[in-house]
Structures are given as C-alpha cells and as structure tokens.
Amino acid sequence: MGGRTDILGKLKSDRAGLAGFLIVTFFFLIALGVWLGWLGQGWSDASGGRWESPGSAHWFGTNILGQDIFQRAVYSVRTAFEIGLVVAVFSTLLGAVLGALAGWYSGSWVDATVMWMKGVLDSIPFYLFVAALAFALHGQPWAMHLAMIATFWTTTGRLVRAEVMKIKSMDYVRSARSIGLHDSLILARHVLPNTSHILLVQATIAFVAAIKTEVILSFLGLGVQDGVSWGLMLAESTQEVLAGHFANFIAASGLLFLLLIGFNLLADALQDALDPRQAAL
C-alpha cells in the first residue's frame, strides 16, 4: 500500500472517481447549507396551491398540500446525510471492533460468538428485521438507524477479521507482543489503523445502502417519522403519478440517483486506489 499522497494521486487520475468525489462534495455543501439554516427552510410551509406547476415561484411546483417541492427536495439532502453518516460511522466502527476481536482471538469462543452473530443477522430477511425492530421500539425515530447499524456491520466485520488474522502474524505485531505490550494497545495502535483502507471503502458502501434503505422503509411507513426525506417524497408520489403529477417523483428520484452514483463512483475509486489486488481485476 502506498503513502497518502500516492492514494490522492491515484484518485485524481481516476476521472470517474473524481466526478464521484465532486458530486458528493456538492451534496455535502447543500446539506451544510441546510444545517446552517441557509437552504430549504420553507420545506413545510404551505406556500402555494395544490399541485402547482413548476414556475418562478416554485421551481419544481408544489405537492398536494401546496408545499414547495424544490425546498423539500433540498432539505432532504440533509436528512440523507444524517442517516447515511450515522449508519456508515457506527456500522463501520461496530464491524471494525467485532471483526478485530474475532480476528485477533481467532479460533476462540470470542471468534465463534462474533461469527455466530454475523450468521444469525445474515439469515434474517432484512426488511423483516427492521420492521420488527421498529415495532418493538414502538415507533422510536432511531429504530431505522439502529436496525441498519445492527445488520450492516457484518460485511465490514468479515473483511476486518480476515485482515487482522493476516496482520497478527506479521513481524511488527509479534515484536510488539514480545516486548509485552497489552493486547488492547496493539489492537488499537498497530492493528486497527492498518485496516483503515477496508473501513473507508465499507463506510462509503454503508452510506449508499443506508440511503437506499431509508427510501424503502419510509415507503413502508417504518422510516423517517417527522421531517422530510426523498423516501417520504417518493412514498407521496406513488399516488400522485397515477393522477399525472410527476414533480415529487422526478425531484426526489433525480437527486437520489445523483447522490448514489456519486457515492458509488467514489467507493469504486477508493477501492481501486487502496486495494491493489482488487484493482488488478
């Protein structure tokens, strides 16, 4: 694995990856604008009539309640980043910790327990699990996040476990052990940092999965509880498109597609830049 500058250089020469990076940055700036209160603040005001056509007053028209669809679509960028970031960060961390423990103590009961948990979670159909968790938590707004974190860590866990098993037998880890450093210190300082390439890619993938899952869950009534999201807009549009009102659908699905393709391109580029073996494919 090359140094950081090497990775940046590779990323820059990868045009698709660069495009992905720019798209994600652009959306992140919008989300920042919403957080700071500069953008999308009128998303819940009934500022127009029902189903107004796009025009200078309402760029994307209005929905059934007369709310401005452009404002709602923009505000949803913030919702998407909140869900994506929370799920990506926590599921990746969980996967890193459990995967590292399983790999470090491979063959022991710790390893067996982690792998059993992974097997169990992978065997439950995902939407069933989320739906059940959402109802068990009695409509808690965090049920969706929790369910995704609880299930998305398994891939990261498996990859980190395999990597840690490899790192464990390397000389620098053996020498750290031989001078009597504590296991937890070696794991935190010498082992986990060397799995960062896996974590970065997996976090990007988890971000994509989280945003896509939010859409489905919100449609099923298990997702975003208050506020607005692309999933809720699409759920709203399922009735509207049959009556010929496409503004909600086009606005939400268009922005959703752009952000997802940005993240997918970025994930691919990161994978190529960070993992030379995969890049050879």
Added chain:
Amino acid sequence: MKPLLRKLLQGLLLILGVTLISFLLMVWFGPDQTYTLIGKNASAEQIEQIHQQLGYDQPFFKRYLDYLASLATLDLGTSNASGEQVKKILMRTVPVSLALMIPGFILGNLLGIALGLSAASHHGQWRDRLISGLSVGGMSISFLVVIIAFQVLLSTPYGLDLFPVRGWQVSGFGSYLQYVTVPTLALVFVTLGYNTRFYRAVFIEESGKDHIRTARAYGASHTEILWKHVLKNSMVPIVTRVMFSIPLVVISGSLLIESYFGIPGIGLATFEAITSGDQPVLKAVVGLTAVAFVAIQVLSEMLYRLLDPRVS
C-alpha cells in the same frame, strides 16, 4: 461426512439464534394484542383470560421453548388477526410469491451472467467499460423508483398502458403474464447491476488463472475457453450466490413488490402480520425462513462436492 455434520451443527446454532432474535423482537417486545382482541373496556377477568390464551402470563424461557416446540412440530396455530390457520395462509400466499418472484430472479441472474461474461471476455475494452458503467448506474437507482417508473411507463395512460396498474387477478397463463410482467421487469432491472458486477468479477478472476492461460496456449478457441473453462469453473461462486439470495430476495423483495402492487403473497402477509403483531404468522415466517436458509447452506455444501472434486 464430517464437514457436513459440522455444517449441520452450525445450522442448528443459527436456527436457535434466529428464532431467539425473532422471538425477542416480535413476541417479547412485540405489540401487545390484548386490547385489539377484546376491545378497550374489558374486565379484569377478560384481560387475564386473553393473557393466558396468548401466553403473556408465562415466563420468558417457557414462552421461547413453546415457540421452538411449535416450530419443530409444525404446529403453527391460527392467525390472531383473521382466525385463519397459519398453514392455510402459507399454502395460499407462498405459491403466489413464488410465481411472482421466480421469473425475475432467474432472468436477473441469467442476464447478469451473460453480461458479466461478455464484459469479462472484453476486459478493459469499451464493451467492458460500458457494461461496468451501466451496472454502477443501475446500482444507483432505488428499487422503489424502478417500480414507480415501470408502473408509469407500462401501466398508465402516461405511458404505454399495456398492463394492469396493480393487483393479482390470475386465472390462467394469459392473466398471469399480464400481472407478472411489470414486477418482473422491475426486479430484473434492480438486481441486474449487482449481479453483473458480481459475475464479471468472478469471471475475470477465473480468466486470470493458470489453467486458462494453458488452455489458451494450447490453442483453444475464445468461445471454448469461455464456456468450457471459465463458466464451468465459476460454478461454485455462481451457485453460492444464487442459493444464498433465494430466501432473502424472495422474502425481502416480495415484501416491497407485494405491498406496492397489492399482491396477496407471503411478503404482504408478513408485513401485515408485523404491523398488527400477529405472532403465529410471524413465528412461522421467520422460523421457516431460518430453517430454509440453513437447509440451503447444507445443500450448497453438498453441491460444492458435486461441482468441485477438490472440496473434501
């Protein structure tokens, strides 16, 4: 035989885990059905009676063991919501879901294999780039968006208006085709990107192996290498992916498709059971999915042996 036994043991532990989680979430912490069953103004005795009937007065482990026992003996009970026998519900809904999902599942995998093979055999050339680019594009579109788009384009006056908007009034092969086409196209579209990418990577990895290089050096033709060597030797990962995605695609996929199109299959029945806290139905669905998953794992272990004599 030893690895098979190990798989079986692991499978049993998995079933225990899945049933424990589903029991915890859906039964122990699940919705309380007392008042939906007897109304708001029930007397204390009525409440006690219904608690006894639902098993709410029993301790945790007793209830979990009862749950396991009823699964093991296939004594699935009757739905709390409709009073219908769970076995009958399953026999009514599972065939609908299978009829709904199988065409799309098979087509999605076959097309994925074909596109993956096509991309892999032109690795690095424009065709590979085009297919890879389109796969990433396909992976970036939400399932819900795909469903809505196909519905508008094929089933409404704003598009071609060829198929029914929703529902499942199937009486023969003609009407089956009418109702299954739009969901099938949506399923194929949404899985194709992932499948193509996966199979492409498998084929490219296989193409780089020594035996392929040797075959090429011996003058085997391009098509012969693709069909006889690359595809044949990729059977293990292909079978693994297909087998493992069956229970997940069928349950999770049918949940969304069926609730969107209002199709009375197992996905819709499950979703309704979750929202109403209909435990006997959930018990059956989750328990049987877990058993199916484990059965598939054991079965694929056996298939590997058939496909690859080196596995022992």
